[in-house]
Amino acid sequence: MGQFPTPETQVMRLAELRRRFLELGQVPEDGLTPTVLKSWQRCRELGVAAGDRHEQGGTGRAGLSEARERSESLLNHASGIMEHIFEQIRASGSMVLLADAEGLILHGLGDPDFVGRANRVALQPGASWSETDRGTNAIGTALAEGAAVEVFGHEHYLERNGVLTCSAAPVFDPSGLLLGVLDISADYRNYQRHTLGLVRLAVRLLERRLFEAEHARQILLGFHSRPECVGGLQEAMLAVAADGEIIAADAAARELLGPLLASGRGTAFGNVFKTAFGIAMDRGARDPSSLLALELRNGATVYARLRTTLLWPGSRSERPAGERNGTAAQAPRAQGVAATTLHTLATGDAGLQRALDRAARTLGKDIPLLIQGESGVGKELFARAVHNSGPRRDGPFVAVNCAAIPENLIESELFGYTGGAFTGARREGAVGRIQQAHGGTLFLDEIGDMPLGMQARLLRVLQERCVTPVGASRQVAVDISLVCATHRLLREAVRDGSFREDLYYRVNGLTVTLPPLRERSDIGALVDKLLADELADAGFRRKVVVGEEVMRFFEGYAWPGNVRQLHNVIRVAVALLDEDETEILPQHLPEELFGADPADLRRPAALAESPLPGYGRPASGGAAVGRSLDEVERETIAAVMQEVGGNVSAAARRLGISRNTLYRKLGRNP
Numbered sequence: 001m002g003q004f005p006t007p008e009t010q011v012m013r014l015a016e017l018r019r020r021f022l023e024l025g026q027v028p029e030d031g032l033t034p035t036v037l038k039s040w041q042r043c044r045e046l047g048v049a050a051g052d053r054h055e056q057g058g059t060g061r062a063g064l065s066e067a068r069e070r071s072e073s074l075l076n077h078a079s080g081i082m083e084h085i086f087e088q089i090r091a092s093g094s095m096v097l098l099a100d101a102e103g104l105i106l107h108g109l110g111d112p113d114f115v116g117r118a119n120r121v122a123l124q125p126g127a128s129w130s131e132t133d134r135g136t137n138a139i140g141t142a143l144a145e146g147a148a149v150e151v152f153g154h155e156h157y158l159e160r161n162g163v164l165t166c167s168a169a170p171v172f173d174p175s176g177l178l179l180g181v182l183d184i185s186a187d188y189r190n191y192q193r194h195t196l197g198l199v200r201l202a203v204r205l206l207e208r209r210l211f212e213a214e215h216a217r218q219i220l221l222g223f224h225s226r227p228e229c230v231g232g233l234q235e236a237m238l239a240v241a242a243d244g245e246i247i248a249a250d251a252a253a254r255e256l257l258g259p260l261l262a263s264g265r266g267t268a269f270g271n272v273f274k275t276a277f278g279i280a281m282d283r284g285a286r287d288p289s290s291l292l293a294l295e296l297r298n299g300a301t302v303y304a305r306l307r308t309t310l311l312w313p314g315s316r317s318e319r320p321a322g323e324r325n326g327t328a329a330q331a332p333r334a335q336g337v338a339a340t341t342l343h344t345l346a347t348g349d350a351g352l353q354r355a356l357d358r359a360a361r362t363l364g365k366d367i368p369l370l371i372q373g374e375s376g377v378g379k380e381l382f383a384r385a386v387h388n389s390g391p392r393r394d395g396p397f398v399a400v401n402c403a404a405i406p407e408n409l410i411e412s413e414l415f416g417y418t419g420g421a422f423t424g425a426r427r428e429g430a431v432g433r434i435q436q437a438h439g440g441t442l443f444l445d446e447i448g449d450m451p452l453g454m455q456a457r458l459l460r461v462l463q464e465r466c467v468t469p470v471g472a473s474r475q476v477a478v479d480i481s482l483v484c485a486t487h488r489l490l491r492e493a494v495r496d497g498s499f500r501e502d503l504y505y506r507v508n509g510l511t512v513t514l515p516p517l518r519e520r521s522d523i524g525a526l527v528d529k530l531l532a533d534e535l536a537d538a539g540f541r542r543k544v545v546v547g548e549e550v551m552r553f554f555e556g557y558a559w560p561g562n563v564r565q566l567h568n569v570i571r572v573a574v575a576l577l578d579e580d581e582t583e584i585l586p587q588h589l590p591e592e593l594f595g596a597d598p599a600d601l602r603r604p605a606a607l608a609e610s611p612l613p614g615y616g617r618p619a620s621g622g623a624a625v626g627r628s629l630d631e632v633e634r635e636t637i638a639a640v641m642q643e644v645g646g647n648v649s650a651a652a653r654r655l656g657i658s659r660n661t662l663y664r665k666l667g668r669n670p
């Protein structure tokens, strides 16, 4: 009858396998896990001395405190969990240890009976347990493999560590970066079968804490395919910005969602779930204790619970003020944008500064703001800056693009609807965007494109400060601050009858006009700011500057797509930088900036020498070098006039100069 081997017989067997491996080079066919065998082979290649009895690598007190500082967040979140598991194993002659990503032990809690023996093998803070320093061992091998491992008795590469049994699991940060390793070590005679499972659970809890801390300002969605697992340690977790963008997914979520989650970051909620984000928020926030059944785009269903402090109609007064500061409040995407205020938008242009000063005077005064300007000048960002600078900054910022919603959906989108209000309506109904902005700011982009019927209903909301969802018999009071934007001249839309005059006066408490980029005098400062944001987003540590030639081109170009275009150009340039490059040069700019002729790409300096503000390129496509500025100007104007069939307004727009200037240069009267 077969018998389970005792720890002693097991250790003797392993000692023999180890001796044969080290002395005779024999690779055991069985009796050893593939992970341990791989590690032995690694150690042999690294030249680790298996019988070395001298003190191995580590650091002194100063080095240890520096290492602890570097891993401060890991230590802070781990120490409570370590205490908790130590409570569970207190009398079992064990130690709980935390090491950093280099294998340096940062912190340890131990049973006094065992600590003395552990110290003899240097199982203590400040000692390095990397494989290079101490051969095969649970801490070093878990780090090398990026996976949980158990190393028992003489599976340890070093003779003196054969007295130990150790179980360790690596800890990853929310972006998948290896942070360190958690370990439980004991005398091998006290081997417990469940120790590795306990370490795994503790690490799962630790990673969860790190994820929650990192994404404290986002909406956290815990979910699982089995309802009973929601709220437990198997639960998967997503961090979602209040505009519906999935900011991060933990390992369990990445596994559960697979290809639906293209990259974990930057995926829209709607690409993963069939349930609309607004509806999920609505249901989750109304009854935070109940589980939501959410259908995935691949047809499967998951069960979810929302963890958010998102401000919601009717719930404001019920929550402590402190909690509201942590709201995601329709947080925009990038950190830089999240922090945008009227102050941070100022980069030195007088026209923009005028708009900023005027808007600043209306803060907190409930005056509707109308922002005018060409597409891409930053109207939405300006609106966010107004919101972030005023007393409603902790409330939601809800942006609605009136031009992007199909006409038949505008009403339900803006006003919401009750269950079964119309064919195709969701059973549970939906809260409209106006109501979502309660306590904060409603931003209506392209308001000039709102259908006339809807304008009448919006006017009523603004007058009565109440909305009536489609199908509802009762009004709901809303407290919103209104900011609208348009690239059309609303005054003209009023004149041609496509915009209601009474609504025009309602939305236009104050109008500010944002200058097109080609008219701004602060392009250099703006470029530096956009570059700094992009570099920070892309995780650059080295300094990168814009080359002089490129900067001159930026300052001379017409920028038909305004700041949006400039931002994209900089984003592309940063992406095209090689690892050792620290300057943005013409070859980092997109070809289309210069038209199809690749020869143009090599001459941005010549292009920027163009005397007219806004000359994108010499329209003739020929080299500008060697000709007088007047000649270049004349040829460019002639070529552009030809391209637009003699239309002076269109040519002036393309050249980035006023019609009057163009008439003057053409020697004609307007």
Ligand SMILES: Nc1ncnc2c1ncn2[C@@H]1O[C@H](COP(=O)(O)OP(=O)(O)OP(=O)(O)O)[C@@H](O)[C@H]1O
Residues within 6 Å of the ligand: 345, 373, 374, 375, 376, 377, 378, 379, 380, 381, 382, 445, 485, 487, 530, 563, 564, 565, 567
């Ligand atoms: N001051 C700024 N700082 C940084 N980025 C900016 C700034 N202004 C504009 N941008 C960039 O330009 C893009 C367009 O800005 P925004 O959406 O606010 O413009 P818009 O005028 O509302 O455009 P549209 O009329 O097409 O909706 C932003 O995503 C951002 O990349």
